[in-house]
Amino acid sequence: xxxxxxxxxxRRKPRQVRAELTRERILTAxxxxxAEYGYAAGTTNRVAERARVSIxxxxxxxxNKDALLAELLLxxxxxxxxxxxxxxxxxxxxxxxxxxxxxxxxxxxxxDDPHLLRIxxxxxxxxxxxxxxxxxxxxxxxxxxxxxxxxxxxVHVRDLGTxxxxxxxxxxxxxxxxMAAPQTIPVETFENELVDMVTRYLSGGRQPSAESASPADxxxxxx
Numbered sequence: 675x676x677x678x679x680x681x682x683x684x685r686r687k688p689r690q691v692r693a694e695l696t697r698e699r700i701l702t703a704x705x706x707x708x709a710e711y712g713y714a715a716g717t718t719n720r721v722a723e724r725a726r727v728s729i730x731x732x733x734x735x736x737x738n739k740d741a742l743l744a745e746l747l748l749x750x751x752x753x754x755x756x757x758x759x760x761x762x763x764x765x766x767x768x769x770x771x772x773x774x775x776x777x778x779x780x781x782x783x784x785x786d787d788p789h790l791l792r793i794x795x796x797x798x799x800x801x802x803x804x805x806x807x808x809x810x811x812x813x814x815x816x817x818x819x820x821x822x823x824x825x826x827x828x829v830h831v832r833d834l835g836t837x838x839x840x841x842x843x844x845x846x847x848x849x850x851x852x853m854a855a856p857q858t859i860p861v862e863t864f865e866n867e868l869v870d871m872v873t874r875y876l877s878g879g880r881q882p883s884a885e886s887a888s889p890a891d892x893x894x895x896x897x
Contacts (some may be wrong), residue, residue, distance in 0.1 A: 687753045697735050700725045701749075704742040709790040709816065713797045740799060747794040752807035753783065759818045771826035776819070777865055780845050784853035785861070793855040815842050823876065830878030841872055 704726035708716040718739050722881040736742050749827055762772050784791060798804070820838035823829045831837040845868065852864050 676737065678822050681867055688828055696725075696727060696731070700727065700732055701742065701745060704739070705746055705790055707764065707786050708743065708746075708793050710827075712748060713739075713793050718742075727842050743794060743798050744801060744804065746790075747798045748804055748807050748809070750791070751804070752811050755774060756818050759822060762822065764822065764826045766827050769826060769877060770869060770873045771785060772822065772826060773876065774865070775842070775867045776874070777849070778851040781853070781861060784849050788853050791850075795850070812842065815846075826876075829876050837876065843878075846870075 681739070700721065704716070704721045707720045709723050710716075711720060716739065718732055718736075719785065721739070721742065722729045736745070756776075758775060762768075762774065762775055816835075818840045819842055820834050823831065823834050823837055828854055829830060829837075848864075848868060852859060
């Protein structure tokens with residue numbers, strides 16, 4: 675992967691509300707232009723036109739379209755905490771529901787514009803800032819998932835830290851792959867299979883609690 679240089683660094687950090695709004699408008703326009711025209715044809719002139727700013731104004735904030743794409747990818751990855759995590763009901767028999775909430779959060783984060791997501795993955799240059807954001811996001815998400823596992827009564831794994839790392843990597847990478855590529859698997863099918871896999875791993879192969887288990891078939895053998 676190519677190394678990033680100063681070409682990826684934004685030129686101007688807004689200090690006033692008006693400047694921040696202009697910068698946000700440029701980034702929003704860039705996302706639309708890259709998704710509509712592709713990266714090669716998504717020129718800075720088109721971005722400036724969509725953002726309703728002069729090309730000179732755009733260059734005051736971003737030196738080129740590589741810097742625009744790098745900032746879009748940085749924001750996509752470094753999305754902070756998972757707000758819903760603190761509102762989950764961690765009761766016996768709710769493990770499948772908890773895992774589904776985790777998977778659905780990842781799917782929802784990636785479903786907005788698959789074409790733009792694919793462009794960011796294929797075209798963005800890897801910078802140290804981007805690597806730092808990936809590491810920061812990973813540590814935040816793993817810590818949240820580990821906390822959930824530690825508090826959930828249905829979780830039975832040997833090592834909570836390792837389990838959290840495995841789950842975050844599995845969910846994030848598979849969701850990324852599905853949403854960025856032409857979808858040969860329906861999202862609902864993907865979600866159900868991934869939820870089943872992670873739930874079974876976390877439960878340690880144990881059967882659901884009596885509250886959530888299906889009633890047994892009362893008919894006698896051969897009946």
